[in-house]
Each structure stands twice: as structure tokens, then as C-alpha cells.
Amino acid sequence: MSHDPQMAARAWHGMRTLILDRYDRRKEVTAALDMSFIRVKALRHLAGSPMTMRQLATELSIDAPYTTLVVDDLVRRGLVVRDVHPDDRRQKIVTVTPEGEKAAARAEGILDEPPPAILALDPADLATLDRIIATLTR
Template structure:
């Protein structure tokens, strides 16, 4: 019984986020780039990353990560510089324009759907408590 309920709850969460209120197209259109590039932007906005770290974070392969970063550099949203302690490694950092683009992406992605905003305060608080238990801090 508990397994069936978990499957149903998970399906509803996935549907809410990915089917009914998927903001990936909206953010891609706003920034004029594919979502993988948007994702790279907001990941690097958290902290500068080596190309290897970014590859792992994006769950892509090295050549594809290089193409993604090449485009961000071409758009002047990121720079790729030698690692201060390992000259064989490169670190990706955002430019001021890249930080602005990442902030816009996070604003769009962070906008709660009307269905969530319309919940009664007690339900919203309960949902928040439950999701806090399911996600790392």
C-alpha cells in the first residue's frame, strides 16, 4: 500500500514540475540558448568549476561540455582560465553578464506555479515541511 502511494505521489510531483509547469522552454527562450547552457550558467554561478567538475555536474561528456562552455565564452557570459594550482586544468567562471543571465534563469525557474501559490497557508506549510525532509539542505 505504501509503495503504491509513493508511486502515485511521485508521479504527481513529476507531472506538476515537468509536465504542467516546465519552465525550461521559457528560460531557454528568455536567454536565447539551449537549456543545457542555461544549466551550466546557473551551476557555475554557484561557484567557479573546473571543466571536469562541470562535466560531472551536467552529466555530459567532456567534448560536449567543451562545446557548451565555448558557446558561453563566445557570448561573453563565461571565461575559461587556467587553474591556479593545476595548469593542465581549466576553471570556468561567469562574467558579470553571465551572472545576470544566471540570475534571470533562476528567477524564471524559481517562480512557483499558480496552483502552489493558491494553496491555503496550512497546506503550503505542510508541503514545505514534507519537501524539506525529502531534499538536502
């Protein structure tokens, strides 16, 4: 199978433009939750399951001091709690609160809302796009 590097670059540029420029939901979600996107991202990760501070830092690709600032803010907002890890007293584990679950679900709802351009696609084109995206994200 022959690959056209220029076509691949065009497709990649188009995806970046679509997601990062035209329909960047990050601005919408940060305004709705009144917090930075890294805090939203942390909350979404923690809604999946509790994590140690180290695990969260790794998931977010941020350093430990910044992770502490992010978690401190989420604690102040009542969205997470930080406790001593039950199996290792040297570590802290961060767990989302019921209020945090609601905020994370609201964030997911905003981020998952398809833009009008995707909703307007012909059903066959949408099915093709869905198949391609599934292949790319496997």
C-alpha cells in the same frame, strides 16, 4: 509504519506531472535566455563558483567534448571566461562574467517562480507541502 506503494507511486507521478508537464519552466528559461537548458544549467552551476572543465562535466553529467561545446558557446556569448587554472596549468577553469551572473540570476528567477497552483494553496496546506519537500530534499 506501513507504506502503501501505490500511494507512493501516485504521489511521485503527481510530482513529476506537476514539475515536468504542467509547469515545466525549462521551456520558459531557454526562450528567455535564448540557449539550450544544458547551457542554462552550466551557467547556473558556474554562478555558484568557478569550476574546472572536469568538475563542470561531472556536475552536468556530460562528457568532456560536450562540456567543451557548451563552454565554448557560453564564452562566445560573453557569459563565462575560460583560463588556465592557477594551481594546475594542465587544467582550465571556467568563471562566470558579470553578464553571466545577470543571466544566471534571471534563470534562477524564472525557475524559482512558483506556479499559480502552489500560490493558490491554503496556507496550512502550503506549510505542510513545504515541510514535506524539506524532508524529501534533506
